[in-house]
Amino acid sequence: MEFTNLNRSAIKNTFQSDSLDLLVIGGGITGAGIALDAADRGLKVGVVEMQDFAAGTSSRSTKLVHGGLRYLKxxxxxxxxxxxxxxxxVYENGPHVTTPEWMLLPFYKGGNFGPFTTNVGLKVYDFLAGVKKSERRKMLKPYEVSDMEPLLKSEGLKGGGYYVEYKTDDARLTLEVMKKAVEQGALALNYMKVTxxxxxxxxxxxxxxxxMIDGSVQKIKARKVVNATGPWVDNLREMDGSKKGKTLQLTKGIHLVFDSRHFPLKQAVYFDSPDGRMIFAIPRDGKAYVGTTDTTYQGDIAQPKMTVDDCNYIIESINHMFPEVNISFDDVESSWAGIRPLIHEEGKSPxxxxxxxxxxxxxxxxxxIAGGKLTGYRKMAENIVDLVTKQLYEEFGLTFPKSQTKHIPISGGDVNGSKGFESFLQDRIKKGVECGLDKSVARKLVYRYGTNVDEVFNNMKNTDTDLDPVVYACLRYAIDHEQAYKPVDFFVRRTxxxxxxxNWVLExxxxxxxxxxxEFNWTQEQTNMYQEELEQLIYEATNPVA
Structure with a gap:
């Protein structure tokens, strides 16, 4: 069934009429991963999400598929x-949405990391993480560090480590996994709240x-139900009367975005903040984004907000490490705040x-399922579906094969891995230019959509609206193939x-x-509500609360 809200009634009817083996509550990266693993093994699986897919933690991370260096400490x-x-x-199954990013780890007199411990740590990390030869760590002299990123402070600089992280678009990664699950037969619907x-x-x-669109209520039956709601996990355990033993501790992290005119960062850097926490500064498409904070959170889970204190913390950290930049709050172009659902551990800081x-x-x-990291979503899903299939066998005599998701490209990723993606990228950039696109725009679209970019390029040929051709092509694709329903879905998660x-959003x-x-025949009341929702998010991205 097509993954579009234009078919919303039909998808709801199928949820009603089909007998599901597994219902997953939560449409973030964990829920999407479980749906893909289950659908590929032949289970009848459905996913319901009370907001939009990836609207919670899965669109508000540092947008890195970490190798786990910090866990070594x-x-x-x-x-x-x-x-x-x-x-x-994750990289090989979706090389369009996840890309290697060399990370500079400078070390300073009195800092968290020194030359010896960094060298040993990165060497152990390379070994444990099975890092391929071309991406193994390098150790740098102070002058090499300064050449790589001239904005770094030179005082007390003792050298640096150079290692690979992987950059991603977390919301698009979630969508591509969910789309693949739907291709494999899963049912998925956003704006469906379990009450x-x-x-x-x-x-x-x-x-x-x-x-949550029309207020109607329906029952969905399933042999097994999995709660993969991230920060809301304990709310549903409470609904089940089973919130006991370990519970969640929610922490908040914020990121600030700057235009390269204000912060002309050349190189991704992982650096010490004045209080000893580690912070990322990452260049991306003519911007630099910096984060993150890590503070205990007890507010509205759906709408975490950046405070003035959060903002000041990041700005002070930037100015401490990049003193010539002189960043102030006026230079912040956008921001986001996200919640991490961690398993509570007595006496430990976030x-x-x-x-x-x-x-x-x-x-x-x-x-x-609670805790975990974006990077580990596939393995978490495999463990959940192993448990579910074991129970389905014991209780109903149903048998299902083992997980194959190690080798399943996600939607847009069917390009023969990272090596195949290189030639695909060049070929499709050429096609984009033939459609009248600037080369940089074509490149951005290929990375965003992978093999699905052909459909987006086709949309550009068929436009008969007042919309800008690129906006139309992406919006048409988001509505028809990515279940976008509101402007915030398009402007936040799809793009x-x-x-x-x-500024593109404002335009x-x-x-x-x-x-x-x-497209969706909204009432005037809906139109006003969805416009207000977008305006509120734009306001929050540029205005911290006291």
């Missing part, structure tokens, strides 16, 4: 080994959902808490423009609103 050897290997799988659980005897056998994932199973058979091209927001209103 906490002696989490197993985590480093696993996430390092998983990172490679209650259904039981047969003492066992969970489904959910009651409220459609930065010290393990990022390991854990599975909780209640007496009613309600399965929850990332609210974070990295906010096109009213035309996009008008186009979507006609």
């Amino acid at each position: 906490q002696f989490e050897i197993g985590v480093v080994a696993e996430v390092g290997k998983e990172r490679e799988i 209650d659980l259904i039981y047969e005897g003492n066992n969970v056998s489904g959910v009651i959902c409220e459609d 930065s010290e808490i393990s990022r390991k994932d854990e599975i909780f199973e209640s007496d009613s058979g309600f399965i929850s 990332g423009a609210l974070f990295f091209e906010i 096109h927001k009213m035309q996009v609103l008008a186009f979507m209103r006609n």
Whole structure:
């Protein structure tokens, strides 16, 4: 079934009529990964998400598929080994949306890292994470560090380490995994909120959902129900009456975005803040983004906000490490705030808490997965589906094969891995230029959509609207193939423009609103509400709260 809200009623009817083996609550990267693994093994699987896909933590991270270097400091050897290997799988299965990024780790007198410990640490990291030869760490002299990033302070500089992280667009990665799950037969629907659980005897056998678009309510039955709702995991455990033992500790992280005119960063840098925490500064498409904070959070989970203190912390950290830049709040172009759902550990600060994932199973058979990292989503999904298929065999005699997701390209990623992507990229950039695009725009679209870019290019040939041709092509694709329903879906999750091209959003927001209103036949009340929602996000991206 097409992955579009133009078919919303038909998708809802199929949820109603199909007998599901597995229902996943939560449409972030974990839920998408579970859906893909389950669908590929032949389970009838559905996903419901109360907001848009990736609207929570999965669009608000540092946008790195980490190799886990920071976990080495906490002696989490197993985590480093696993996430390092998983990172490679994520990259090879979707090289359009995940790309290697050389990271500079400067060390200073009195800093977190010194030449000896960095060299040993990175060497151990290369070994544990199975880093390929071409991406193994290099050690740099002070002058080499300054050549690579002239904006770094020179006082006390003792050298640097140089190693590879992987940059991604977290929301697009989530969407590409979800689209692949749907291609494999999964059902998925955004704006469907679980308001209650259904039981047969003492066992969970489904959910009651409220459609957040039209207010209608429906039951969805399933043999197994998995709670993959990230920061909301404990809310659903409470609904099941099984929130006991370990619980979540929510922490908040914010990122600031600057135009390269104000912060002309050449090289991605992982550096010490004045209080000893580590911070990333990453160049991206003519911008630089910097983060993150790590503070305990108890506010509205759906709408975390950047405070003046958060903002000042990042700005002070930038000016401490890049003194010539003289960044002030006036230079901030955009920002985002996100929530990390960590497993609570008594007496530990947010930065010290393990990022390991854990599975909780209640007496009613309600399965929850919490914690974990973006990088480990595929392995987390495999573990959940292994558990579900074991239970389906024991309880119903159903058998399913083992996971194959190590070798399944996600949507847009079917290019024979990273090596095949290079020639694909050049070929499609050429096609984009033939469509009348600037080379840099064509390149950006190929990286955004991978093999699906052909459809986007085709949309450019068929435009008969007032919209800019590129806006139309991307919006048409987002509506028809990525279940976008509101302007915020398009500007935040489908394009990332609210974070990295906010002026583009300001320029096109009213035309996009008008186009979507006609597509979905919104009432005036809906139109006003969705416009207000977008305006609020634009405001929050540029205005911290006290």
